[in-house]
Amino acid sequence: MPHSPGTRNTPGTGHRAPARRGRPQQITAGRVTALLVLAPAVGMFFGGMVFAVLCAGGASLAAVRVRPAGLWWVLPLAPVAIWTVCVGRELFDASGSRSGQAVAVARGMIEAFPAMAVTLAATAAVALLRRVARRRSARA
Incomplete structure (x- = not known):
């Protein structure tokens, strides 16, 4: 039987995967860096x-947008x-x-230390909140 766009269970059926809503898109390591x-x-x-707020905001955004397995890159890299x-x-x-x-x-x-401390605290808080949210969604 030939593979034509109308036949069932063939690559040309035009079936699309459902769109994920409510989740931010994941970003790559290059974009995080x-x-x-x-x-x-x-x-x-x-x-x-x-300066400290921009550093913490950028690192928090990276921690939110990266995959859960990539959090261990964001926390020390920021x-x-x-x-x-x-x-x-x-x-x-x-x-x-x-x-x-x-x-x-x-x-x-000396100039970097306060921003580093605030950024580390902010990214750790985001990582902790993501972990708690993931555990709650797994229970539901």
Whole structure:
């Protein structure tokens, strides 16, 4: 029997899988990494509390949108991305001397720490809420 679009149980029947509603689409590791690096980079222009809020918001969004198995990438990568952006900017602005670069690294770490702590707390809260929600949906 030939495979034509009208026959049942053939690849050409035009059957589509049902759309998933109420769930955010999952994002890839490259997009997660870009989001985790872009949020602190944009936050550098504003500084202070806005920097910490943008970092925490970007990391929380990444933690919400990534698959449950990928949460173990987001949790440690968010503070490392913030540290890298802060220290990298300070090193870029530093003079060519060794002592100037050492001071720049220390200054970058001091500026990055509050944002790293807030971001880690926010992403851990999102991971915990996702786990609780998944357990509740499994019971229902």
